[in-house]
Amino acid sequence: MSPSRRSPAATGNLLYAQSGGVTAVINATAAGVIEAARGKGVKVYAARNGILGALREELIDTSKESAAAIAALRHTPGGAFGSCRYKLKSLQDNRAEYERLIEVFRAHDIRWFLYNGGNDSADTALKLSQIGKALGYDIRCIGVPKTVDNDLAVTDCCPGFGSVAKYTAISTLEASLDVASMADTSTKVFILEVMGRHAGWIAAAAGLAGEGADAPPHLILFPENAFDEAAFLAKVKATVERVGWCTVVASEGVRNAAGQFLAEAGTRDAFGHSQLGGVAPVLAALVKAKLGYKYHWALPDYLQRSARHAASQVDAEQAYAVGKAAVDYALAGMNAVMPVIVRTADAPYRWKIEPAPLAKIANREKKMPKNFISRDGFGITAAARRYLAPLIRGEAPLPYGKDGLPRYVRLKNTAVTKKLMAFGR
């Protein structure tokens, strides 16, 4: 890897923006960025609602926040400055947007841009570094990894994933203890639906809840495999007959052999629309219709990716570390790179941060290796356990108030005075 290095920009401000779906630890990355920059005497602006804030010139002056508030970001879920789902078009299709960003950077003396997101964001940061050069504006663009989906290329894992993995493993374990208690007269099949539209990383993490044929989860349904109804029903039946009950963890992205999402195949809501999400209720109906078992299902949705109260310490530390490294790289004059996590040992788990070129990350997607899924398609392998186990280790510290709730911070988010005309009017 050969990230381009130039001499550090002498002075200026640093802009940090959050992108895409937020996580339990993306604010830990923000804390890493702001604390590292403060340590070097560099002012950090944050874009309100991600890249949209940069386009709209809606910037937040983080120097107005106390050190305690910034430190508290380290344990506060969600996106403290707002995020957005907004993908910039290609340079060809909407060069004006890129030029606007450079215009905003120029107006506020932004010399470093840190974009905290997934592969789309890596692409945006890469393009911005290119157009900056074309327009003669010296800007260093650093991508900062974030995604619960764990699908970024190059990096060994993505900050945000370890915590949703831990939440999922704990929830699978706890709900299974409940089901096991009640199975004699009540629920025999429990189905937990987890995020993962294209890759089964989160579903796979549920496998950490137990090991061996009789331990939950008894079946994991991955988006990587076409749903085989007969095999699914046979395994659920065999599990209930052997164990007395059965826990299924299903990725939201499970598809049938025709490639349709199971969650959308055939069900209609009260208004005649196709079913509004939920592969779990579809599977539950199938189990009831074909096997007659009493079931329950759960769909934690946003609860899983915002559950800072069950965050992984490894994940929280990595999230902070990539933020700090991004500032180090930027101030050292690097451009178009991302700090990635490199695993140097499985047991004991060791990792370090290294820069990797955005060109190798932008718009790519890391699939789960085929050898992570067991032969019958319903479980994880020893290789998957070796990879996943370290990522959920440790309990990230979290202060609670006397009221019994976590002490999450709410920033002041003081706006920076605008200097430009509104964009696109």
Add this chain to the structure above:
Amino acid sequence: MSPSRRSPAATGNLLYAQSGGVTAVINATAAGVIEAARGKGVKVYAARNGILGALREELIDTSKESAAAIAALRHTPGGAFGSCRYKLKSLQDNRAEYERLIEVFRAHDIRWFLYNGGNDSADTALKLSQIGKALGYDIRCIGVPKTVDNDLAVTDCCPGFGSVAKYTAISTLEASLDVASMADTSTKVFILEVMGRHAGWIAAAAGLAGEGADAPPHLILFPENAFDEAAFLAKVKATVERVGWCTVVASEGVRNAAGQFLAEAGTRDAFGHSQLGGVAPVLAALVKAKLGYKYHWALPDYLQRSARHAASQVDAEQAYAVGKAAVDYALAGMNAVMPVIVRTADAPYRWKIEPAPLAKIANREKKMPKNFISRDGFGITAAARRYLAPLIRGEAPLPYGKDGLPRYVRLKNTAVTKKLMAFGR
């Protein structure tokens, strides 16, 4: 209150059974029972799968478990000996079942029976104490309170409720931070469905997540109020327009003006059955159809009542205390009573345990006071906050393993040798 007191039974064994839906802390009650009995030299048998284990003579010898294993019950969710949903018929309809229980008690020298459950279980314990007397068998029956629904009469609150309340408040807070971050371009309305088919205690607890018109949850839907679609939509719309987003917490038991559960009104699954549970997707579809907002919804189901990882310390302490008190009452010769929680002060919160006659608890249901719901029907009042706030305080201690998972115990559950013929053959 005047629980009947007789002289203590001189010797014999104590039988403990868990009943109905389990909780994050019912095993803390089991730990309280077993540790207190051990302290007095009394052997504790546990019924496998609740009262069914007693009918089937499937008893577990808890003396085979180490002190460490019993201590670990204090932090292990689910029902360690199995529970069941099985309501004994009335004495008139099935006297044979009651006589069988006495027969099993006699065979195993059971002199004290502790039944850990809700109002049905209180009724069973009461009837058993009566039939014991009628059959000339000296048995002391104690009800031990447990239910996430918080609907037991006499007691100020029910062990199990405080923890699901805390989980719900934390989850509401966390998911709302997520929604707030994304609302500019993505989800504007988030709907969290919680347990509570007949009473809105759990939904009300979500109100602890925030205070004031702009803090989440912005709407709570209670089963106590008929669903008013127009008022609901108007408040969601006003909230989104004012705050930018909206969090709704809905009790699973929300009904329309005709008394039908919203979760069952009108929706059909792939097999033509009425919708398989879930008021949240029904509300989400309504919001989308009538207001056009992007939504997400979550249905944590068993996750909420098994979430020992987010349990309330007050709840865990009370769960343990009622178990210990039940043994004290039984060995002191009391009969047909339940240890109940008496609140002696709101701030600072103080409570004590007292015996109350089962006759005042059996088959009754405590409704949420009308003055706990705000005037517009969508929030909680200051009176509700005063009642609820202490119940989620403190974080119940929980040891984690090096693997990042809670160290939940699995008991050996050694069977006691049967002495009788099988029942009902």
